[in-house]
Amino acid sequence: MATTFDSSSINNNCNLSNNTIGKLPEESSVLVVGAGGIGCELLKSLALCRFRSIGVIDLDTIEVSNLNRQFLFRREHVGQPKATVACDSIRRLCPSIHIEPFHGDVITDSRFDVSFYKQYDLVINALDNVQARQHVNRMCLLCSRPLIDSGSTGYNGQATLIFKGRTQCYDCIEKPKQQRTYAVCTIRNTPSQPIHCIVWAKFLYNQLFGDNEDPNNEDVTPDADDPENVNNEQDNPINGHHRVSTRDWIHSEMEKFDPKRIFNKLFFDDINYLTTMKNLWEKRRQPIPIEYEKACQIKEYHQNGQGDHGQSTMPKLNDQRIQTISDYVQMFIDSVNELKQRSDKQRQIASTSKEPSFLVWDKNDDADLRFVTASANLRAYIFGINLTSKFDVKSMAGNIIPAVATTNAIVAGITVLQARKVLSILPRLSTDHTLTSIKHLTNVFVSTDRKTGGIIQSIPLEEPNSSCIQCSDLEQPVRVRINMSLFTLYSLYERLIRKHLKMNKPDVIIADGSGRILISADDDDEDEQMMLKTLDQFKLINGTILLCEEEYDDETNEALLQHMKIKLMLEHTDTITDKDEYIIVDDQVIGEIKQIKQSLKRKLSDHDDDDDDDDDDHIQHLDDYQNEVNIVKRTKRLSTTPNEHNTNINTGPIHTSFVMLVDDEVPVHTNGHHEGTSKDDFIINTKKHKQNNDDNFVSNDSNSCVILDDDDKTNSKPVTNTEQNANVADDDCYCVDIADS
Numbered sequence: 001m002a003t004t005f006d007s008s009s010i011n012n013n014c015n016l017s018n019n020t021i022g023k024l025p026e027e028s029s030v031l032v033v034g035a036g037g038i039g040c041e042l043l044k045s046l047a048l049c050r051f052r053s054i055g056v057i058d059l060d061t062i063e064v065s066n067l068n069r070q071f072l073f074r075r076e077h078v079g080q081p082k083a084t085v086a087c088d089s090i091r092r093l094c095p096s097i098h099i100e101p102f103h104g105d106v107i108t109d110s111r112f113d114v115s116f117y118k119q120y121d122l123v124i125n126a127l128d129n130v131q132a133r134q135h136v137n138r139m140c141l142l143c144s145r146p147l148i149d150s151g152s153t154g155y156n157g158q159a160t161l162i163f164k165g166r167t168q169c170y171d172c173i174e175k176p177k178q179q180r181t182y183a184v185c186t187i188r189n190t191p192s193q194p195i196h197c198i199v200w201a202k203f204l205y206n207q208l209f210g211d212n213e214d215p216n217n218e219d220v221t222p223d224a225d226d227p228e229n230v231n232n233e234q235d236n237p238i239n240g241h242h243r244v245s246t247r248d249w250i251h252s253e254m255e256k257f258d259p260k261r262i263f264n265k266l267f268f269d270d271i272n273y274l275t276t277m278k279n280l281w282e283k284r285r286q287p288i289p290i291e292y293e294k295a296c297q298i299k300e301y302h303q304n305g306q307g308d309h310g311q312s313t314m315p316k317l318n319d320q321r322i323q324t325i326s327d328y329v330q331m332f333i334d335s336v337n338e339l340k341q342r343s344d345k346q347r348q349i350a351s352t353s354k355e356p357s358f359l360v361w362d363k364n365d366d367a368d369l370r371f372v373t374a375s376a377n378l379r380a381y382i383f384g385i386n387l388t389s390k391f392d393v394k395s396m397a398g399n400i401i402p403a404v405a406t407t408n409a410i411v412a413g414i415t416v417l418q419a420r421k422v423l424s425i426l427p428r429l430s431t432d433h434t435l436t437s438i439k440h441l442t443n444v445f446v447s448t449d450r451k452t453g454g455i456i457q458s459i460p461l462e463e464p465n466s467s468c469i470q471c472s473d474l475e476q477p478v479r480v481r482i483n484m485s486l487f488t489l490y491s492l493y494e495r496l497i498r499k500h501l502k503m504n505k506p507d508v509i510i511a512d513g514s515g516r517i518l519i520s521a522d523d524d525d526e527d528e529q530m531m532l533k534t535l536d537q538f539k540l541i542n543g544t545i546l547l548c549e550e551e552y553d554d555e556t557n558e559a560l561l562q563h564m565k566i567k568l569m570l571e572h573t574d575t576i577t578d579k580d581e582y583i584i585v586d587d588q589v590i591g592e593i594k595q596i597k598q599s600l601k602r603k604l605s606d607h608d609d610d611d612d613d614d615d616d617d618h619i620q621h622l623d624d625y626q627n628e629v630n631i632v633k634r635t636k637r638l639s640t641t642p643n644e645h646n647t648n649i650n651t652g653p654i655h656t657s658f659v660m661l662v663d664d665e666v667p668v669h670t671n672g673h674h675e676g677t678s679k680d681d682f683i684i685n686t687k688k689h690k691q692n693n694d695d696n697f698v699s700n701d702s703n704s705c706v707i708l709d710d711d712d713k714t715n716s717k718p719v720t721n722t723e724q725n726a727n728v729a730d731d732d733c734y735c736v737d738i739a740d741s
């Protein structure tokens with residue numbers, strides 16, 4: 001790494017096409033997200049292939065376990081940010097490069113907003129988790145930046161291309177569940193494999209130290225509703241054994257928090273209760289409860305003293321060895337004590353900061369891992385299941401598939417070739433909105449499955465999935481800037497969605513592929529407590545997209561005006577300190593409205609010029625017009641300047657305008673400066689209305705304008721920003737408030 005490499009020597013090999021129109025690597029800038037296994041290989045290859053402007057994001061610091069394959073790091077770097085060290089190493093390899101590190105979480109760090117992404121021509125993912133990949137995918141769709149998603153699992157890998165609206169995006173195909181799920185009854189009542197005990201131990205961790213409000217925080221207490229337990233009377237004390245929910249029990253125990261009592265509750269009382277559910281044990285080995293004092297005496301590796309199950313006599317690291325039950329008892333007590341201290345400290349920190357008040361299990365944290373190893377093995381012993389070494393628990397609990405350095409290197413190489421191909425077509429992308437300019441590109445997979453072809457396989461790009469929530473509806477989301485740790489669900493729904501965006505009562509769905517409903521329109525009993533929670537308490541993060549969708553109300557017909565779908569993109573910023581404040585970022589939306597205006601103008605003037613009174617033409621025109629109205633309706637979501645909800649932002653006077661559609665005609669309104677004006681006046685500056693309020697029909701409210709039925713001026717109605725839906729009949733006109741541009 002100390003030597004400097006002259007990359008020009010390999011440039012010819014990297015010249016993928018004779019296409020001189022394309023952008024050259026040295027002229028382009030690339031954002032690499034993730035500086036781990038693939039990331040290190042990728043940065044090296046990009047630098048050697050003459051990429052000269054690179055941004056690198058990574059949230060992590062270097063660990064000893066990274067050093068075997070993440071070769072930009074050395075032992076002396078352990079503990080330092082990956083992004084910074086990776087960039088330093090690349091600079092040593094290639095001094096002329098401009099490479100900038102960003103140590104932060106790509107999802108939650110508010111530095112990585114739309115303008116950040118727009119600095120780059122191309123984005124490359126070298127990440128290891130779905131959530132971060134989905135986030136970058138969304139940002140690239142929003143910013144119209146091509147994305148290459150690289151990844152590897154063991155011997156398999158991929159470098160797939162994502163072009164907004166032209167190829168499938170990362171979310172077009174539902175991802176297989178990352179983690180295998182196990183039946184709750186198996187975990188709580190009848191484990192039969194080490195993994196069942198490990199999953200149980202992770203649930204237990206969450207119950208003792210984790211987020212109690214997390215819906216995934218499963219109860220670890222015996223499940224009296226087990227379908228196999230049908231003939232038993234449920235939840236009755238049997239032979240004096242009560243079933244006590246661990247969650248409730250631990251709360252009542254918080255003061256004393258004695259690890260020995262916890263031990264006895266989990267491994268003696270609960271197991272005793274389980275043994276009373278007789279049906280479960282008709283065809284299974286019944287678990288044997290153990291008390292703390294007795295467990296301390298057990299020097300066996302296994303219930304039947306079978307020792308180190310089938311493991312070879314190869315020398316092993318300590319963590320790879322299975323220990324005795326008494327060792328695991330000690331490990332349990334020590335780790336519970338350590339984690340209790342840490343959790344108390346965390347609660348204290350949370351009381352004066354925005355930090356969470358709970359612990360989050362981390363496979364790389366030694367106390368976390370010891371707790372799960374000890375708890376899982378004690379439970380395994382009770383159920384007669386083989387024990388598992390700490391080393392194996394880490395890989396099973398962390399859902400780890402071993403990384404293969406060679407796969408990472410191959411994937412990184414392919415990714416750089418993909419990047420060069422993308423650059424070669426970049427200038428044409430903005431003018432060609434079909435698949436033509438990218439039809440020679442492919443997704444590339446590395447696979448050991450020889451039946452499907454060679455190790456490296458090229459698969460044609462596929463068109464977007466029309467029902468993909470992220471990319472099918474190319475309408476841009478409305479970007480809302482808020483402070484997630486202050487802004488409440490109430491403010492989101494009542495102030496922003498209902499009052500400002502004027503939706504009636506929409507469902508609000510989290511568009512992360514889970515389909516989780518944040519607020520249901522059907523839910524009449526809104527839980528007040530829930531509405532007062534801040535958005536971060538619902539685990540909404542920077543970049544979350546919410547789909548607000550309103551259905552027709554057939555009975556009242558009201559919904560005709562309100563039938564809308566709006567996507568909101570939440571952007572977190574610490575700079576907002578008012579809990580109710582939000583800023584709608586509008587540059588793209590204003591552009592969109594201008595386009596609609598242009599297109600309406602064209603249509604209406606075509607119609608005027610058309611002397612032929614052909615009925616079919618007329619119908620066609622009305623259809624077109626209706627489409628436009630629908631577009632406008634759907635686009636009813638604008639306003640960036642301060643409004644009644646954020647007047648505390650001192651950004652000057654309110655300039656609010658309306659886009660108006662009156663029947664099939666151009667809107668007419670009567671105050672002096674606009675009267676008789678042409679079709680151009682779809683956008684009416686209401687500030688001017690106020691300045692000229694010598695007119696009968698003009699409201700004194702600077703946020704209002706007057707609209708008329710085209711042919712009957714007596715129908716004139718003043719319309720204000722906030723009342724427009726109520727006052728304007730559906731067949732009269734339709735208003736869209738937009739910021740004065």
Ligand SMILES: Nc1ncnc2c1ncn2[C@@H]1O[C@H](COP(=O)(O)OP(=O)(O)OP(=O)(O)O)[C@@H](O)[C@H]1O
Pocket residue numbers: 033034035036037038039057058059060065066082104105106107126127128129132403
């Ligand atoms: N949300 C995120 N923001 C920024 N970087 C991320 C985010 N999520 C993951 N990463 C980074 O992506 C990289 C993925 O690399 P890799 O798959 O080699 O994982 P690793 O954490 O380095 O290795 P291991 O998991 O085996 O310890 C990591 O360096 C990780 O820090």
Ligand SMILES: [Zn+2]
Pocket residue numbers: 168169170171172173464465468469470471472
């Ligand atoms: Zn998609």
